[in-house]
Amino acid sequence: MRPHLFxxxxxxxxxxxxxxxxxxxxxxxxxxxxxxSLVIFxxxxxxxxxxxxxxxxxxxxxxxxxxxxxxxxxxxxxxxxAFANRVRQAQTTGTLEAMLTTPTPGGIILLFSGxxxxxxxxxxxxxxxxxxxxxxxxxxxxxxxxxAPLALLSLIAxxxxxxxxxxxxxxxxxxxxxxxxxxxxxxxxxxxLFPVALLPESIRPLHYLVPLYYxxxxxxxALLVGASPSEVAGSIFGLGVSAVxxxxxxxxxxxxxLWQTRAAASIAQY
Amino acid sequence: xSAEWAIETLDLSRTFQEPRRLFARGPxxxxxxxxxxxxxxxxxxxxxxxxxNGAGKxxxxxxxxxxxxxxxxxxxxxxxxxxxxxxxxxxVIGVVTGDDRSFFWRLTGLENLLFFGQLQGLHPATSHARxxxxxEQLGLSDAADQRFSGYSAGMRLRLGIARAVLHSPRVLLLDxxxxxxxxxxxxxxxxxxxxxxxxxxxALIASHDAxxxxxxxxxxVRLEQGKVAPKTARR
Numbered sequence: 230m231r232p233h234l235f236x237x238x239x240x241x242x243x244x245x246x247x248x249x250x251x252x253x254x255x256x257x258x259x260x261x262x263x264x265x266s267l268v269i270f271x272x273x274x275x276x277x278x279x280x281x282x283x284x285x286x287x288x289x290x291x292x293x294x295x296x297x298x299x300x301x302x303x304x305x306x307x308x309x310x311a312f313a314n315r316v317r318q319a320q321t322t323g324t325l326e327a328m329l330t331t332p333t334p335g336g337i338i339l340l341f342s343g344x345x346x347x348x349x350x351x352x353x354x355x356x357x358x359x360x361x362x363x364x365x366x367x368x369x370x371x372x373x374x375x376x377a378p379l380a381l382l383s384l385i386a387x388x389x390x391x392x393x394x395x396x397x398x399x400x401x402x403x404x405x406x407x408x409x410x411x412x413x414x415x416x417x418x419x420x421x422l423f424p425v426a427l428l429p430e431s432i433r434p435l436h437y438l439v440p441l442y443y444x445x446x447x448x449x450x451a452l453l454v455g456a457s458p459s460e461v462a463g464s465i466f467g468l469g470v471s472a473v474x475x476x477x478x479x480x481x482x483x484x485x486x487l488w489q490t491r492a493a494a495s496i497a498q499y
Numbered sequence: 500x501s502a503e504w505a506i507e508t509l510d511l512s513r514t515f516q517e518p519r520r521l522f523a524r525g526p527x528x529x530x531x532x533x534x535x536x537x538x539x540x541x542x543x544x545x546x547x548x549x550x551x552n553g554a555g556k557x558x559x560x561x562x563x564x565x566x567x568x569x570x571x572x573x574x575x576x577x578x579x580x581x582x583x584x585x586x587x588x589x590x591v592i593g594v595v596t597g598d599d600r601s602f603f604w605r606l607t608g609l610e611n612l613l614f615f616g617q618l619q620g621l622h623p624a625t626s627h628a629r630x631x632x633x634x635e636q637l638g639l640s641d642a643a644d645q646r647f648s649g650y651s652a653g654m655r656l657r658l659g660i661a662r663a664v665l666h667s668p669r670v671l672l673l674d675x676x677x678x679x680x681x682x683x684x685x686x687x688x689x690x691x692x693x694x695x696x697x698x699x700x701x702a703l704i705a706s707h708d709a710x711x712x713x714x715x716x717x718x719x720v721r722l723e724q725g726k727v728a729p730k731t732a733r734r
Contacts (some may be wrong), residue, residue, distance in 0.1 A: 232618060232620040233620065236622075237617055240613075240614050244603060244606065244610075244614050247606050247610055248603060248606060322600055322604070323600045324601050326596055326598065327596055327598075327602075327662070328615075328618060329566055330564045330566060330592065330596070331618035332586065332618075333619075333620075334586070488568075491565070491566060491568045492568050494513075494515060494566075497566075497598065
């Protein structure tokens with residue numbers, strides 16, 4: 230019997246839905262948190278009343294810029310946090326060892342452990358955009374042909390990053406601090422809440438190394454000013470190269486991490 | 500190694516090195532958990548693995564379950580090597596890990612079994628029917644829809660056994676399957692295990708339970724300090 234990929238994906242989603250929905254209060258606080266953060270950035274946007282030059286390529290206003298940053302940044306933070314948390318949880322409860330004695334490949338177990346978090350991030354993205362339009366009167370000018378490839382490549386790049394982080398977590402067990410630093414640097418150089426043009430010139434070129442930068446730069450332009458595929462070609466290219474590199478790196482890292490944890494007999498250690 | 504045996508080990512050895520602390524110096528202490536273990540278990544055979552704590556019983560089961568790799572030697576399950584073909588090994592084994600926490604605590608017993616059934620590649624409907632039958636056989640029907648976190652130690656263990664046999668594996672690797680069970684539930688477990696041993700496969704059961712070894716196993720293998728003791732009983 231070989232596990233069926235679609236059924237497996239559904240089983241992981243069902244498992245995490247059953248688990249997460251058992252924490253009922255969490256849903257209410259998540260909703261408050263989500264709307265609350267939008268209010269903060271709306272207020273900041275109102276403070277920044279003039280249209281800074283650095284935002285002109287994204288339509289000029291701060292709030293829509295931050296809104297897309299928050300929405301897309303959710304995926305990035307999942308790849309740097311949630312994946313690793315799931316792995317660590319599975320290690321501490323012993324479920325990882327139990328899962329790894331089944332015919333389902335370890336890489337699939339790691340990858341599918343993050344599906345639920347991606348679905349939640351997608352739901353959050355929709356809510357962010359909806360609340361932005363309905364409550365804060367944000368106007369989008371969407372170019373679907375440009376946004377679609379950028380969204381797909383972003384998803385691949387973020388999932389691969391998640392696998393990479395999970396692989397590291399499997400080996401070093403306590404990687405929260407490293408993931409926190411990576412998240413901070415990604416936020417700064419990816420242009421999550423401010424344009425990278427504001428960074429000091431000496432460190433600014435580092436943003437070319439961060440996939441989130443290509444994702445946010447391209448998607449902001451495709452969603453806010455209706456940039457065409459040719460106008461965001463640079464972002465698509467940068468993101469494509471990052472995605473391919475990250476997938477290869479993640480594949481190698483997961484294989485090595487699973488081999489190493491079996492060799493060190495540390496699957497059940499944490 | 501030959502595919503004629505259900506389980507065969509050849510000089511199977513495993514050394515553990517103690518993890519190093521920050522700023523620690525000097526050589527790392529290493530422990531020989533298993534030392535050149537040679538074992539052959541025939542098809543249809545059930546073998547009890549006995550020995551004091553730290554003898555290497557759980558390590559042997561983990562090596563056979565492919566969650567730990569050997570330092571030296573090899574083992575084959577139905578002809579598949581744990582070193583070179585661990586994926587094939589995982590397709591034919593059912594494991595009780597000896598860790599009764601290894602479930603999703605906020606899911607019910609039935610939900611847990613259905614999830615692991617999917618990992619084993621079972622069709623959801625087959626998985627459901629089989630899980631319901633097993634829960635009944637193990638006296639867990641009433642607790643099927645109860646969260647795992649509310650299970651007693653004995654219930655957790657029985658759910659672990661249900662998970663191990665859910666996909667009707669040909670080879671069973673069981674670590675202390677009757678620890679913390681009362682007499683009634685122990686009897687249920689033994690009945691189920693007796694019925695689950697495939698004539699084409701085998702069962703290797705690590706246990707301190709002398710009664711289990713006597714009533715279920717055709718042979719007893721004693722491990723001492725990582726080696727098979729010379730006087731291993733044969734029934």
